Amino acid sequence: MPSAEIPTIFEYLRLDNRFPHILCPGCGIGTVMNAMVRAFIELKLDKNKLCVVSGIGCSSRIPGYLDCDTYHTLHGRALPAATGVKLARPEMEVVVLGGDGDILAIGGNHFIHSCRRNLNLSLIIINNFNYGMTGGQFSPTTPLDAIATTSPYGNIERGFNVTEIAKAAGAVLVARSTTYHAVHLKNMIKRAIQKKGFTVVEVISQCPTLYGRMNRLGDAVKMLEWMRDNTVSVAEAKNDENKITIGVLWETEAEEYLAIYQRTIKRAQEKSK
Amino acid sequence: MELLSGNEACAIGAIRAGVRFFAGYPITPSTEIAEYMARELPKLGGIFIQMEDEIASICAMNGATAAGMKAMTATSGPGFSLMQEGIGYSCMTEVPCIIVNVMRGGPATGLPTKPSQGDVMQARWGTHGDHPIVALAPWSVAECFHLTVNAVNISERLRLPVIILLDEIVGHMREVVSLPEKVDLYRPPKPTKGPDEFLLYDDDTNYDGPVVSFGEGYRIHISGLTHRKDGFPTNDPATIAWKMERLRRKIEDNRHWLWDLFYTDLGSETIIVCYGSSARSAAEAKKIYEKRTGKSIGMVRLRMIWPFPYERLTSLLKSAKRIIVPEMNQGQLKSEVERAVSPLVAVKSVNRVDGEMLTAEEILDAIG
Numbered sequence: 001m002p003s004a005e006i007p008t009i010f011e012y013l014r015l016d017n018r019f020p021h022i023l024c025p026g027c028g029i030g031t032v033m034n035a036m037v038r039a040f041i042e043l044k045l046d047k048n049k050l051c052v053v054s055g056i057g058c059s060s061r062i063p064g065y066l067d068c069d070t071y072h073t074l075h076g077r078a079l080p081a082a083t084g085v086k087l088a089r090p091e092m093e094v095v096v097l098g099g100d101g102d103i104l105a106i107g108g109n110h111f112i113h114s115c116r117r118n119l120n121l122s123l124i125i126i127n128n129f130n131y132g133m134t135g136g137q138f139s140p141t142t143p144l145d146a147i148a149t150t151s152p153y154g155n156i157e158r159g160f161n162v163t164e165i166a167k168a169a170g171a172v173l174v175a176r177s178t179t180y181h182a183v184h185l186k187n188m189i190k191r192a193i194q195k196k197g198f199t200v201v202e203v204i205s206q207c208p209t210l211y212g213r214m215n216r217l218g219d220a221v222k223m224l225e226w227m228r229d230n231t232v233s234v235a236e237a238k239n240d241e242n243k244i245t246i247g248v249l250w251e252t253e254a255e256e257y258l259a260i261y262q263r264t265i266k267r268a269q270e271k272s273k
Numbered sequence: 274m275e276l277l278s279g280n281e282a283c284a285i286g287a288i289r290a291g292v293r294f295f296a297g298y299p300i301t302p303s304t305e306i307a308e309y310m311a312r313e314l315p316k317l318g319g320i321f322i323q324m325e326d327e328i329a330s331i332c333a334m335n336g337a338t339a340a341g342m343k344a345m346t347a348t349s350g351p352g353f354s355l356m357q358e359g360i361g362y363s364c365m366t367e368v369p370c371i372i373v374n375v376m377r378g379g380p381a382t383g384l385p386t387k388p389s390q391g392d393v394m395q396a397r398w399g400t401h402g403d404h405p406i407v408a409l410a411p412w413s414v415a416e417c418f419h420l421t422v423n424a425v426n427i428s429e430r431l432r433l434p435v436i437i438l439l440d441e442i443v444g445h446m447r448e449v450v451s452l453p454e455k456v457d458l459y460r461p462p463k464p465t466k467g468p469d470e471f472l473l474y475d476d477d478t479n480y481d482g483p484v485v486s487f488g489e490g491y492r493i494h495i496s497g498l499t500h501r502k503d504g505f506p507t508n509d510p511a512t513i514a515w516k517m518e519r520l521r522r523k524i525e526d527n528r529h530w531l532w533d534l535f536y537t538d539l540g541s542e543t544i545i546v547c548y549g550s551s552a553r554s555a556a557e558a559k560k561i562y563e564k565r566t567g568k569s570i571g572m573v574r575l576r577m578i579w580p581f582p583y584e585r586l587t588s589l590l591k592s593a594k595r596i597i598v599p600e601m602n603q604g605q606l607k608s609e610v611e612r613a614v615s616p617l618v619a620v621k622s623v624n625r626v627d628g629e630m631l632t633a634e635e636i637l638d639a640i641g
Contacts, residue, residue, distance in 0.1 A: 018505070048490040053336075064494060064505065069487040071339060072496035073332065074362055080296075080329035084336025084344075087320045088294060089488040092340075113325040261320070268315035 026220025028205030076106030136210030286421030331359030341486030387628030
């Protein structure tokens with residue numbers, strides 16, 4: 001009886017003609033896709049009621065490989081597009097994926113306003129500190145002094161603190177993980193999907209082909225080891241402030257957009273009687 | 274009978290045509306459409322959302338239509354410029370939507386409260402890449418209603434964005450109108466094939482084949498990348514050529530029933546070709562001229578300016594001695610009229626770009 005079996009990741013993938021994928025060897029984006037699909041399985045999401053939305057960039061190519069409704073939108077515009085989908089089909093689970101350039105630079109305005117609006121969407125930001133698809137330019141998360149093709153003498157801009165922005169702008173759950181912590185990452189994505197309201201998971205990921213090579217950070221394994229050695233869980237974070245904190249960084253309760261909208265409909269209808 | 278503005282009639286037309294989703298951003302002189310939608314859509318269980326900018330508005334609208342709703346946005350010049358990439362996305366993904374552009378003076382912030390017909394060419398060529406477009410131009414409050422209903426039906430049938438070009442005069446003008454409660458609506462066919470065989474972009478005959486949205490169990494992929502019949506990206510030259518030809522032909526092959534124009538007195542020596550609010554001045558000029566001279570003036574009024582009815586105008590205007598094209602711009606549609614009739618007939622433009630309405634006298638001066 002196949003229906004009684006536990007689904008495998010293959011059931012959520014378009015295996016017939018979409019593979020091999022376009023990602024570089026050692027790229028972290030495949031790990032995020034893997035963790036995300038495993039979160040879908042554990043949450044028993046119906047793939048006929050699931051829509052994964054993305055913008056443009058390396059990370060944004062993931063939806064093409066997933067066997068659910070998938071929406072590959074314009075650069076930076078995944079969040080407003082997902083907003084339209086969710087409002088039209090509130091019964092669907094809508095997950096949004098994007099890179100640091102896509103979500104935080106060209107889509108930065110949509111990012112903060114989506115946090116503020118608090119529609120029930122889950123946003124996964126794959127932060128690999130540069131624009132990969134266009135060949136390694138600096139992004140809003142590239143650290144000061146880092147080398148990129150458009151900062152050949154070192155980046156003169158400071159990077160964003162993604163999770164602090166999300167928190168300040170009104171997201172109800174903000175988490176961070178890395179591609180080294182694959183199981184932890186899956187759990188963070190699960191938490192984000194389960195939470196009602198707008199949730200953000202920042203995933204620190206490696207781009208060994210561009211950012212890693214230009215900044216002499218070693219190969220993919222070296223970059224993953226760096227994540228292992230330079231991260232600390234929320235519980236232990238106070239002891240070591242020089243490390244990147246992972247886990248659920250912020251959680252609060254706020255009424256979700258569509259719940260408020262339902263009340264608005266009621267009010268409008270009563271008034272027109 | 275009700276006293277309505279063009280903007281309100283536009284919103285009412287959309288609602289009667291089944292639009293239940295509106296995403297927009299405030300901008301003069303289109304804001305009354307958003308305000309009307311904010312008030313009325315919740316009563317019908319529909320969605321009104323004010324987005325953070327016009328780019329977000331058109332993308333949210335594209336998302337809602339991809340998920341099966343009929344949707345609309347309304348804006349003006351600067352907002353229309355910001356929406357161009359999203360309009361191109363709607364063309365490429367073949368997901369319908371309605372964009373109302375209540376034209377005001379430009380470029381840049383220009384004249385927020387004053388009329389213009391300056392976006393005729395932006396409507397045609399505003400997006401990057403190659404594709405035709407459908408754009409309508411009502412001249413009265415009643416037409417704002419009827420053309421919006423038409424726009425929704427065209428958009429649903431051919432799966433493309435439809436632009437409605439109002440201008441500040443038509444949008445803010447009030448007239449007493451009687452609008453029908455019920456309108457004829459196009460209903461796209463449902464697929465006969467299951468999710469495994471269904472292709473999103475399969476129908477190359479009439480381009481009005483079955484339609485599937487997110488959430489219907491078909492697990493579709495919608496992408497702005499140039500794609501195959503199944504929606505997935507391609508770099509294959511033959512497939513790219515097929516897609517581009519499809520975007521062109523779905524308007525080109527349907528142009529004869531799309532074209533929407535009125536004409537009268539075509540036997541006259543002088544014929545005015547006009548659209549939108551400047552057509553009102555043209556009608557007035559015609560009346561005065563005929564009273565003064567006892568001679569008639571012909572008039573062709575375009576309710577659909579894109580696709581432009583070249584062949585139709587060529588045959589309608591072949592016996593004219595001269596053609597006058599009054600426009601509140603520097604002569605945008607005049608060149609298209611010239612393409613239809615030159616070198617047989619001389620085309621003269623009457624233009625005004627100072628934020629004031631073209632007057633009948635100015636058109637009469639041009640007639641001489």
